[in-house]
Amino acid sequence: MSITHDEIKKIALLARIKITEEEADATLKKLSGILNLIEDMKKVDTTNISPMFHAQSVTQRLRDDVVTEINQREKLQKIAPEVSDGLYIVPQVIE
Amino acid sequence: MEDWSIKELSSLLREKKTSSVEITTDYLQHIKKKNPEINAFITVDENRSLAQAKLADQLIQKGEGDVLTGVPIAQKDIFCAEDWLTTCGSKMLYNFVAPYDATVVKKFNEVGAVNLGKTNMDEFAMGSSNETSYFGGVKNPWDLTRVPGGSSGGSAAAIAARMCPGATATDTGGSIRQPASLCGLTGLKPTYGLVSRYGMIAFASSLDQAGPMAKSSEDCAMMMNVMAGFDPKDSTSIDHKKEDYIKNIDQPIEGLKIGLPKEYFAEGLDSNVAKVIESAIDQYKKLGAIIVDVSLPNTNLSIPVYYVLAPAEASSNLSRYDGMRYGHRTSQYDDLIDMYCKTRQEGFGEEVKRRILIGTYVLSAGYYDAYYLKAQQIRHLISEDFKKAFQSCDVIMGPTAPSTAFKANEKTDDPVTMYLQDIYTIATNLAGLPGMSIPAGFVNKLPVGIQIIGNYFDEARMLNVAHQFQKVTDWHKAIPEGALS
Numbered sequence: 323m324s325i326t327h328d329e330i331k332k333i334a335l336l337a338r339i340k341i342t343e344e345e346a347d348a349t350l351k352k353l354s355g356i357l358n359l360i361e362d363m364k365k366v367d368t369t370n371i372s373p374m375f376h377a378q379s380v381t382q383r384l385r386d387d388v389v390t391e392i393n394q395r396e397k398l399q400k401i402a403p404e405v406s407d408g409l410y411i412v413p414q415v416i417e
Numbered sequence: 418m419e420d421w422s423i424k425e426l427s428s429l430l431r432e433k434k435t436s437s438v439e440i441t442t443d444y445l446q447h448i449k450k451k452n453p454e455i456n457a458f459i460t461v462d463e464n465r466s467l468a469q470a471k472l473a474d475q476l477i478q479k480g481e482g483d484v485l486t487g488v489p490i491a492q493k494d495i496f497c498a499e500d501w502l503t504t505c506g507s508k509m510l511y512n513f514v515a516p517y518d519a520t521v522v523k524k525f526n527e528v529g530a531v532n533l534g535k536t537n538m539d540e541f542a543m544g545s546s547n548e549t550s551y552f553g554g555v556k557n558p559w560d561l562t563r564v565p566g567g568s569s570g571g572s573a574a575a576i577a578a579r580m581c582p583g584a585t586a587t588d589t590g591g592s593i594r595q596p597a598s599l600c601g602l603t604g605l606k607p608t609y610g611l612v613s614r615y616g617m618i619a620f621a622s623s624l625d626q627a628g629p630m631a632k633s634s635e636d637c638a639m640m641m642n643v644m645a646g647f648d649p650k651d652s653t654s655i656d657h658k659k660e661d662y663i664k665n666i667d668q669p670i671e672g673l674k675i676g677l678p679k680e681y682f683a684e685g686l687d688s689n690v691a692k693v694i695e696s697a698i699d700q701y702k703k704l705g706a707i708i709v710d711v712s713l714p715n716t717n718l719s720i721p722v723y724y725v726l727a728p729a730e731a732s733s734n735l736s737r738y739d740g741m742r743y744g745h746r747t748s749q750y751d752d753l754i755d756m757y758c759k760t761r762q763e764g765f766g767e768e769v770k771r772r773i774l775i776g777t778y779v780l781s782a783g784y785y786d787a788y789y790l791k792a793q794q795i796r797h798l799i800s801e802d803f804k805k806a807f808q809s810c811d812v813i814m815g816p817t818a819p820s821t822a823f824k825a826n827e828k829t830d831d832p833v834t835m836y837l838q839d840i841y842t843i844a845t846n847l848a849g850l851p852g853m854s855i856p857a858g859f860v861n862k863l864p865v866g867i868q869i870i871g872n873y874f875d876e877a878r879m880l881n882v883a884h885q886f887q888k889v890t891d892w893h894k895a896i897p898e899g900a901l902s
Contacts, residue, residue: 330774337732337777338739339770340758349774355833356775362721363791366798373793374800376623377609377849378655378873385649397516403746410742413753 325353418447418901423488423582423636430477430487437470437477437487441531444489448534448580451900454561457575459494459552460502461534473529485643486529491584493572494535495542496627497616498522501532505618506540506550506568509738509745509764519616520648521585521627528643533581537571540766541735542592542620544568545838548829549768556825557600558897559863563822566596566838572630573600579900583631583640587617589624590723591818591842594854597630598817598866601856601895603883604630605637608873609849610655613648621730622653624723624846633893634855634883638662641876662877666884671705673882676810680716681841687820693858693865694816697886701814704885711806711813715799719844720836722799725779725792726847731769732776738764771832800848803870812882813870816841817854821863841868851876855883856892864895 330350334341341349395408404411421429421440429435445463452458466489473487497503497515499522504510518526525532539549547555547570557565558578565574569586573596576584586593588606597604605628612627619625629640641662648654677698682691702708740746740760747759765773779788806813818838828835845852850870857867871879887893 325778329778333774333777333781335758336781337773338736338754338757338761339765339773340755340762349771352771352832353774353778355831356724356771356836357778359833359836360721360725360779360788362718363725363788363795366715366718366791366795368791368794368798371794371797373790374797375793376653377800377847378653380610380653380655382652383649394516398742401512401514401516401743403740403743412741413750413756415753 325350325357418443418579420579420896420901421582422633423485423631423639426488426582427484427639433477437473437531438467440487441466441470441489441533444533444581451578451580455556455558455574455578456553457537457555457571457578457580458491458534459504459506459537459571462501465501466531466533469531473531476529483528484639485525487531489531489533489581490525490640491533491536491572491575491581492522493569493585493587494538495587495618496522496585497618498532498535501535503535504552506538506552507764507766507769508551511551511745513744517616520613520650521617521644524643530643536575536584539568539570540769541618541731542568542587542589543731543768543772545591545595545835546828547571548825549766551766554825557822558900559601560822562824563863564599564825566599566818566822568592569630570596573597573602576600576602576630576632577897577900579896583629583636585627586630587625587627588846589620589727590846591839593628593630594842594852594866594868595818595838597854599822599864601864601892602630602632603634603637603853603855603893604628605641605853605876605879606845606851607641607645607876608851610653611657611874611876612644613646613651613654615648615650619734621727622734623730624727626846633887634880635663635666638666638880641880657874660877662880665877666881668881669705670882670885673706673812674709674810675701675706676709676711676806676813678711678713678716678806678813678815680713681815685819685837685840686816687860689860690816690820690865693860694867697857697867698814700886700890704889709810711810713802713806713844715795715802716840716844718795719799719847720840722792722795722847723843724775724836725788726796728772728776729780729789730776732773732780735769735773740764768832796847799844803848803850807872812879815868817866817868821860821865845870849873851879853879853883855886856895858892
């Protein structure tokens with residue numbers, strides 16, 4: 323399985339990670355090594371084998387719809403990069 | 418510095434032969450002396466630790482408190498601890514002061530244990546050498562030119578250099594057991610779901626599990642009595658009945674069936690490490706254990722499967738780091754997307770970015786069946802291997818890691834050779850089984866660990882099996898040169 327320079331750049335955008343041309347080339351080499359390692363899976367016949375999504379076959383628990391958390395706006399916003407009037411400040415998204 | 422065990426400290430405190438303030442002060446002083454060289458701690462906060470110690474002493478004076486009241490325990494920096502800097506080894510969280518306690522931290526606080534500080538780790542627990550930490554690599558106290566293993570390398574080095582008697586750790590593919598092996602310690606990765614993941618910064622949620630690291634099995638058992646337990650705040654926590662991990666630790670193990678998987682002794686295992694493991698098995702025979710040959714035929718597939726599943730889950734989990742509500746935010750940006758992309762470019766290190774990209778790739782349109790689904794199917798086969806093996810044995814044993822501690826920078830250029838460090842540990846995470854590493858000997862003055870893999874929820878038996886070995890051997894008592902001075 324080979325991966326191209328353009329694919330790396332596309333994946334990086336999907337992952338929201340800025341990547342320079344040089345970084346893309348360096349990453350290409352290392353990712354190809356890892357993808358080759360992963361290719362070993364192809365040799366295994368997995369017809370009719372069910373996927374194991376979790377280590378324990380338990381079902382999702384449900385809980386009563388009751389309030390368990392108290393309002394901690396000030397405390398939680400104390401660690402934010404930018405806050406104004408109790409709101410998180412982000413770049414403008416709507417014109 | 419005295420070489421105290423958790424058990425000894427607990428007795429000394431309860432007999433009022435010392436105080437928590439006294440012990441905590443001793444450890445803090447030792448950290449001050451040793452940490453500049455070892456770099457095992459990211460954060461130490463003397464005032465906070467001593468305040469907890471004072472409270473513990475008051476409890477003990479009143480005749481209240483628990484077994485671990487007043488005992489200092491270090492916390493891996495992956496656990497959120499309220500008002501403590503919690504970085505997960507990443508620039509992304511270099512300024513993140515946790516607003517709440519992880520359940521594991523809360524449980525130690527509730528029994529009155531003292532938080533001695535936050536230990537260094539590979540960034541977001543991705544690594545087997547502790548070299549990916551934004552806060553610098555950690556040195557192995559047995560040989561300062563070598564790595565302590567990872568990702569819980571800070572916890573391991575801190576205990577090995579006697580900067581704390583025990584520490585919390587986490588294990589996604591071997592991150593408790595491999596550093597325990599490389600630093601001559603005892604470490605337990607419990608059954609998936611036994612210890613709460615709430616407040617433990619997520620890497621690969623279906624594999625992550627917290628556990629104790631200490632010098633002996635007894636000490637790990639004492640920590641397990643605090644750590645284990647159902648938590649409604651963790652959606653995959655299992656409602657397993659509360660056990661006392663100390664109660665049966667002294668039972669004889671005569672007749673115990675130990676399975677040796679031939680795949681764990683095949684090509685890739687250092688021959689000197691193999692000799693140490695074989696002599697440890699001989700010791701078990703002397704204790705009355707019966708050796709059974711078993712096979713785990715899909716062992717080699719565990720690495721490719723892991724490097725699909727773990728990055729896939731990581732790429733999803735780490736998407737929360739966007740520079741909006743906490744953590745690093747880039748200073749210059751054009752618009753929202755540019756802010757995300759630059760924040761994540763600057764905030765994540767190379768290995769973390771690599772794994773996010775791999776995960777994004779295997780989950781991207783058109784590749785899901787070939788990678789993610791295929792890996793989950795093979796995961797099933799790997800889990801079936803263990804099921805079959807446990808039909809003929811009680812525990813499985815083998816090496817924890819293929820070699821002793823390697824030199825710093827030796828494997829950083831080629832991620833694949835680094836990944837092979839976890840060849841014997843990854844499969845248990847995939848199956849959700851408990852695994853343990855205990856000191857079994859030395860090769861060229863470097864510690865070697867033997868791995869004990871148990872069946873689901875068989876931690877009490879594993880700790881018993883480990884303790885019986887430690888009663889007749891001294892490997893776990895060995896101290897790195899100069900660690901106490």
